[in-house]
Amino acid sequence: MLFIILLLYVCACTNKCIFPKVLQKKGVIVVxxxxxxxxxxxxxxxxxxxxxxxxxxxxxxxxxxxxIINQYGGAIPWVYEDGVLRGDGEKYMKQYKQEHQNFTQVETNNDVFAVDKNKAFYGPSNRAIG
Incomplete structure (x- = not known):
């Protein structure tokens, strides 16, 4: 019991255990x-x-x-997605490029689509675009 109280006290004093609410939101957050x-x-x-x-x-x-100072020594930027650390900025960009290397972006009427480069993309007229 004393250990639990001591642990809670250390967490409260150092703030290392407190995950900021701003990072718990859904979506991609850049710090x-x-x-x-x-x-x-x-x-x-x-x-x-x-x-x-x-x-x-x-x-x-x-x-x-x-x-950020307690966890990473103040180094930035960091990317969180749905409350989960995805890595620093360089790691995130590298991982994104690897995951999307077979895709290209097609823009039509203010919409953006990620299209596999190895497959044809059919637009509204059913003609192959890519």
């Missing part, structure tokens, strides 16, 4: 810094690839900043 070139590069990549995401800046959220 970064406005002045960080790596963060800007990651956000540009996500916009270019039409990946829906939300950006949370550590300078706007003390709880998030404390968590």
């Amino acid at each position: 970064g810094d406005r002045d960080c070139g790596h963060t800007k590069n990651l956000i540009s990549f996500m916009i270019k690839k039409h990946i829906p995401h939300d950006v949370k800046y550590v300078e706007d959220d003390k709880e998030l900043k404390r968590y």
Whole structure:
């Protein structure tokens, strides 16, 4: 019993055990810094690839900043998806490129589709586009 109380006290004091609520949301969340070139590069990549995401800046959220410092020594950016860490910015982009290397993006009337390069894509007129 004393061990549990001590453990709770340590967690409360260090904040290492507290996972920020902002990272528990559904979807892709980028944790970064406005002045960080790596963060800007990651956000540009996500916009270019039409990946829906939300950006949370550590300078706007003390709880998030404390968590990033405790967990990662302050290194950024990080990508979370549905509350699960997907990796740092470089790892996320590399993994995304590997998972989507056989796909190309087709834009039609403001819609974006990921299409397998090895298969034909049929548009509204049933003619092969790719």
